[in-house]
Amino acid sequence: MAGAQPQLDVAIIGGGVVGLIMAMGLMKRGIRVVIYEQSREFREIGAGIAFTANAIKCMSLLDPAIVAAVDAVATPNGEDADKPNDYVRFHDGYRWDPADAADTEDKLLGLLHTGYKGFQGCHRAHLLDELVKSIPPSAVAFCKRFVGHTDPGPGEKLVLQFADGTTAQADAVIGCDGIKSKVRQVLLGADSPASYPHFSHKVAYRALVPMAAAEAALGTFKARNQHMHTGPGAHLLHFPVAGGTLLNVVAFVADAEPWPLTDAHAQRNMTADATRGDLEAVFAGWCPTVRHVVALLPDMLSKWALFDTHDHPAPTYVCQRVCVAGDAAHASSPHHGGGAGIGVEDALALCTLLEMATGAAAAASQADMTALVERAFAVYDVVRRPRSQWLVASSREVCDIYEWSYPPTMADWDKCMAEITARSHRLWYFDIDGMLAELRAGFDGEASPNPSPTLVQIQVQPLVQIQVQP
Numbered sequence: 001m002a003g004a005q006p007q008l009d010v011a012i013i014g015g016g017v018v019g020l021i022m023a024m025g026l027m028k029r030g031i032r033v034v035i036y037e038q039s040r041e042f043r044e045i046g047a048g049i050a051f052t053a054n055a056i057k058c059m060s061l062l063d064p065a066i067v068a069a070v071d072a073v074a075t076p077n078g079e080d081a082d083k084p085n086d087y088v089r090f091h092d093g094y095r096w097d098p099a100d101a102a103d104t105e106d107k108l109l110g111l112l113h114t115g116y117k118g119f120q121g122c123h124r125a126h127l128l129d130e131l132v133k134s135i136p137p138s139a140v141a142f143c144k145r146f147v148g149h150t151d152p153g154p155g156e157k158l159v160l161q162f163a164d165g166t167t168a169q170a171d172a173v174i175g176c177d178g179i180k181s182k183v184r185q186v187l188l189g190a191d192s193p194a195s196y197p198h199f200s201h202k203v204a205y206r207a208l209v210p211m212a213a214a215e216a217a218l219g220t221f222k223a224r225n226q227h228m229h230t231g232p233g234a235h236l237l238h239f240p241v242a243g244g245t246l247l248n249v250v251a252f253v254a255d256a257e258p259w260p261l262t263d264a265h266a267q268r269n270m271t272a273d274a275t276r277g278d279l280e281a282v283f284a285g286w287c288p289t290v291r292h293v294v295a296l297l298p299d300m301l302s303k304w305a306l307f308d309t310h311d312h313p314a315p316t317y318v319c320q321r322v323c324v325a326g327d328a329a330h331a332s333s334p335h336h337g338g339g340a341g342i343g344v345e346d347a348l349a350l351c352t353l354l355e356m357a358t359g360a361a362a363a364a365s366q367a368d369m370t371a372l373v374e375r376a377f378a379v380y381d382v383v384r385r386p387r388s389q390w391l392v393a394s395s396r397e398v399c400d401i402y403e404w405s406y407p408p409t410m411a412d413w414d415k416c417m418a419e420i421t422a423r424s425h426r427l428w429y430f431d432i433d434g435m436l437a438e439l440r441a442g443f444d445g446e447a448s449p450n451p452s453p454t455l456v457q458i459q460v461q462p463l464v465q466i467q468v469q470p
């Protein structure tokens with residue numbers, strides 16, 4: 001095709017929060033995108049989600065419309081929206097003296113500063129509705145469950161296969177298909193334990209409570225400010241969402257039992273029915289405030305098994321022109337509240353690299369485009385994997401800190417707060433410019449000014465296995 005300008009067609013598998021943000025960032029750079037989503041429509045399960053300041057900065061670099069979408073639905077922390085509180089309050093939810101009539105308030109253990117508007121809660125469905133406004137219908141195909149692909153070779157488009165028997169073509173595939181990612185299975189092989197998430201032995205109970213009821217039971221200050229109530233074997237977090245009309249409540253509980261799955265590979269049954277009574281039993285004897293929060297919850301609840309990729313981390317996020325991002329690459333337990341945010345960082349990395357690839361391709365052929373995409377994805381893997389795998393590990397450990405069982409800190413809350421602060425700030429005060437410099441240097445084949453320890457040599461991974469299960 002002499003003289004034709006090489007084009008890049010990117011397929012994003014999965015239209016969750018990371019897939020949508022990835023698509024917006026690519027389209028902003030003039031790259032053609034189609035999101036293939038298995039559901040009939042975009043939908044978010046769950047209640048609240050909060051983004052850290054570094055995630056918001058990445059969003060602004062991807063596409064300011066993403067920040068506008070968050071701003072449209074984010075709820076400031078505190079009683080006065082114009083003067084939001086920029087901290088998470090950690091309380092002792094467990095130790096109190098029932099014999100002391102004055103001892104009704106759980107004690108403050110420390111404040112974790114998040115930066116200005118650092119960790120504002122969003123109602124998940126509302127956020128998705130805002131993001132979707134920026135996605136043109138031509139960039140989405142619903143009811144398309146990815147099952148595998150074939151690679152005809154350099155210069156030829158990858159052929160994607162879907163469960164309904166249809167196919168589609170693309171030059172590059174980004175798997176944003178979440179914790180049960182099929183793309184990860186294709187990259188790593190069906191027999192690899194790293195292809196599947198594993199139970200972290202924690203469960204979460206999530207609910208939204210009307211703010212009026214929460215304020216009546218807890219008082220305005222407690223209800224409108226983000227609180228983390230800690231204790232042995234469990235912890236309870238709440239923060240306002242939906243413009244302050246709802247309180248998002250999540251109770252995390254340790255669970256030593258294995259989580260039964262009907263089919264380990266399909267990873268079904270990650271939720272189970274539960275009742276408020278189950279939680280009342282867990283938190284019996286805890287401080288009155290914690291029990292008041294539990295009393296606000298509906299009679300029937302869902303118990304979510306928290307799976308992650310900690311026990312079997314992916315050895316690579318990339319194979320040739322296929323990669324994974326967000327939970328598909330590094331699903332973590334949610335205890336840093338950073339899984340989606342670090343997926344946003346992935347999106348900035350991939351959008352930056354694919355923009356460089358298309359720029360370099362302007363002076364090249366369509367066959368060269370294959371090599372440029374492979375190089376971009378290889379750099380992405382080297383730069384992004386250490387940080388995102390750190391999040392997976394630290395999320396497990398920080399949960400143990402909240403639950404007084406991390407050996408170096410146990411119930412010593414001076415040490416706990418120092419450890420929580422150091423870990424949270426490592427996540428939040430990320431050197432985004434440094435990452436971008438490292439990506440650009442890696443793509444250009446130069447030595448990075450601050451190379452990550454793993455940025456030694458960039459190699460394109462061979463394809464482990466191509467799976468097609470119509």
Ligand SMILES: Cc1cc2nc3c(=O)[nH]c(=O)nc-3n(C[C@H](O)[C@H](O)[C@H](O)COP(=O)(O)OP(=O)(O)OC[C@H]3O[C@@H](n4cnc5c(N)ncnc54)[C@H](O)[C@@H]3O)c2cc1C
Pocket residue numbers: 013014015016017018019036037038039043048049050051144145146147176177178179180181182183204206250325326327328334337338339340341342343
């Ligand atoms: C209790 C809890 C609280 C959390 N709180 C926070 C928080 O405050 N802040 C934060 O940053 N993170 C938080 N997280 C983590 C965050 O929810 C996830 O990291 C994030 O939702 C992952 O987004 P994703 O787009 O990668 O995956 P998902 O949101 O899971 O989206 C995957 C999409 O892919 C689709 N899909 C799957 N398979 C296929 C296929 N084969 N073909 C086509 N489509 C497919 C799915 O239908 C879905 O739409 C929390 C998690 C939990 C459990």
